Amino acid sequence: MNKAVFLDRDGVLNKELGDYVCKFEDFCVLEHNFEPLKKLQDSGYLLIVITNQGGLAKGWYTPETLKQMHDHLIETYSKQGIRITEAYYCNHHPQYNGNCLCRKPGSLMLEKAIARFEIDASKSYFIGDRERDVIAGEAAGVRGILIDSDQPIGEVLGLIA
Numbered sequence: 561m562n563k564a565v566f567l568d569r570d571g572v573l574n575k576e577l578g579d580y581v582c583k584f585e586d587f588c589v590l591e592h593n594f595e596p597l598k599k600l601q602d603s604g605y606l607l608i609v610i611t612n613q614g615g616l617a618k619g620w621y622t623p624e625t626l627k628q629m630h631d632h633l634i635e636t637y638s639k640q641g642i643r644i645t646e647a648y649y650c651n652h653h654p655q656y657n658g659n660c661l662c663r664k665p666g667s668l669m670l671e672k673a674i675a676r677f678e679i680d681a682s683k684s685y686f687i688g689d690r691e692r693d694v695i696a697g698e699a700a701g702v703r704g705i706l707i708d709s710d711q712p713i714g715e716v717l718g719l720i721a
């Protein structure tokens with residue numbers, strides 16, 4: 561079985577803008593996380609992004625813009641020797657689509673990743689900057705770690721076995 565660190569996107573891997581990152585030009589990767597994510601990867605953890613992207617349902621940005629952001633994120637980390645295994649996103653928003661199982665605090669995105677990549681949830685973590693990230697992780701059997709938006713992940717590495 562594999563172990564993983566699941567990562568929220570906005571405020572964890574890229575700069576938090578307060579609501580939604582709607583334009584590619586506003587998408588800023590947090591470079592202070594290169595070193596800690598490389599350490600996690602070198603310790604055998606898969607790195608998997610789990611993100612709500614309700615702005616799609618609201619029509620605030622397009623699937624093409626989201627793909628451009630994710631491609632840039634994956635490429636930027638790749639240039640630092642860091643492999644993002646997969647980026648899962650929920651494109652729903654309760655005001656437009658009702659409730660769904662994938663939108664955090666729902667755990668379906670994590671459950672899919674756990675099954676697909678044969679992950680031992682009990683040896684895995686979810687780092688997020690919202691309580692819903694911790695709730696989603698714990699619902700999937702993963703230990704949640706709550707950080708402040710844009711906080712360096714290196715400051716919580718001691719919480720990961």
